[in-house]
Amino acid sequence: MASRVAVSDSFKHFEFDTTLKLLSSSSSLNSVPSKFHFTNERSAFPxxxxxxxxxxxxxxxDNPPQRSKAVHDLATACRDWGFFILVNHSVPESLMEAMFKAVKEFFxxxxxxxxxxxxxxxxxxxxxxxxxxxNTSNQSFTLWRDYLKLYVHPTFHCPHKPQLLRDMVQEYTQITRKLALELIEAVCEALELNQRYVDEILKMESSFQMFATNYYPRCPQPDQAIGLPPHTDPGLFTFLIHNGVAGLQIEHDGKWFNADSPQNSILVNAADQLEIFTNGKCKSVKHRAVVNEEKDRISIVVANGPSGEAVIGPAAALVEKDGRAKYYAMKYEEYVESQLTKSRVDGKSILEQQMIFSTY
Known part of the structure; x- marks a missing residue:
């Protein structure tokens, strides 16, 4: 089952092999090769x-009542679901389409x-x-996914080929960085946090932003492989768009739900540092990527974090209001590195390790 996967795994498991795209294009592929084999339950609620x-x-x-309601709705979404669909976000649909064309060229x-x-x-x-x-039995398997990950802010990195990818990634991540700033400001406003204090702690002018794109080719046995096992994201807000093929599932109240989103919308989730900074008022929830028997799926993800130098713990005003801190503080770049390189401790994820449990 998917719950038996150790989500935070050692970097020694990175490898480059024949791309999955090439493997999956074989007309003779009618079963999942043993290296990818992972039995999982992929059913979920709508x-x-x-x-x-x-x-x-x-x-x-210029419309305070409208904005006030939107701020309240955002805070509620981050508290109750940890995920939401962002519409009317001003990212041109033509730019989204160009992004998918560019990543297809790369793959x-x-x-x-x-x-x-x-x-x-x-x-x-x-x-x-x-x-x-x-998995928890220390048996290794390969994810049904090819990926590309780029660090794009505060320093921009991207392959030189194709040129379209460099141009589109730079434009798209600049726009989404501005969206993330607005979301962070609105959440902090809902929680009555001083904006100057927020700026001092998060240091968003040098925010660490990562771009990732994932290619999940059609899979002959989708219940015998997985794209991404259950995990949470480091950072503040993660943005995701896809090529119209569903596959993302989120955990809510102990059940899995399909996270379908309309065309030209952005699926957004609250991430670990937002949960920590808000002392648990916003939730970073587990999500996973399942694969499809008939269609290839491509997702484009932008993870927006605080500065790598920022030490993120619960906001002082919320600790005072709640009576205690519910999480330890940790430098963000160390948190990201720990998630990439260290296995779970006693079965706990990095986020779970940061939690302070009350003795009362």
Whole structure:
């Protein structure tokens, strides 16, 4: 079952092999090769009640009642679901379409071209390939996914080919960085946090932003492989768009739900540092990527965090209001590195390790 996967795994499991895209294009592929084999239950409930946030209302400062309602709705979504659908976000649909064209061009490059970006260490600012993980019995298997990850802010990194990818990633991540700033400001406003204090702690002018794109080819046995096992994201807010093929599932009240989103919307989730900074008022919830028997799925993800130098713990005003801190503080770059390189401790994820449990 998916719950038996150790989500935070050692970086030693990174590898570059023949791309999954090439493997899956074989006409003779009718079963999952043993290296990918992972039995999982992929059924989930429909997510008709997933919150929808109107970004245009959130920034309507000339209409205080409308903005106030949008701020309240955002805070509620982050508290109750940890996920929401962002609409009217001002990201041009043409830019989204160009992003998918660009990442398709990258995944279509020859393996010899992509191999130069094979990850050598967890801190490599450009890395691609596929990924091995281990379950609780320490049995290793490979995810049904090819990926590309880039560190894009405060320093921009991107492969030189294709040129379209460099151009589109730079434009798209600049826009989404501005969206993230507005969301953070609105959440902090809902929690009555002083904006100057927030700026001092998060240091968003040098925020660490990561771009990732995942290619999940059609799978002959989707219940015998998995794209990404259950996990939470480091950072503040993560943005996701996809090519119209569903596959993301989220955990809510102990059940799994399909996180379907309309065309031209952005699926957003609260991430670990937002949960920590808000002392648990916003929830970073587990999510996973399942694979499809009939269609290839491509997702484009932008993870927006605080500065790598920022030490993130619960906001002082919320600790005072709640009577105690519910999480330990940790430097953000150390948190990200720990998630990439260290296995779970006593079965706990990095986020769970940061939690302070009351003795009362």
């Amino acid at each position: 997510s008709d009640s997933l919150p929808i946030i109107d970004f245009s209302a959130l920034v309507a400062r 279509s490059l020859a393996d010899s071209e992509k191999k130069q970006y094979e990850a050598k260490s967890a801190s490599d600012p450009i890395k691609c390939g596929n990924f091995n993980v281990a």
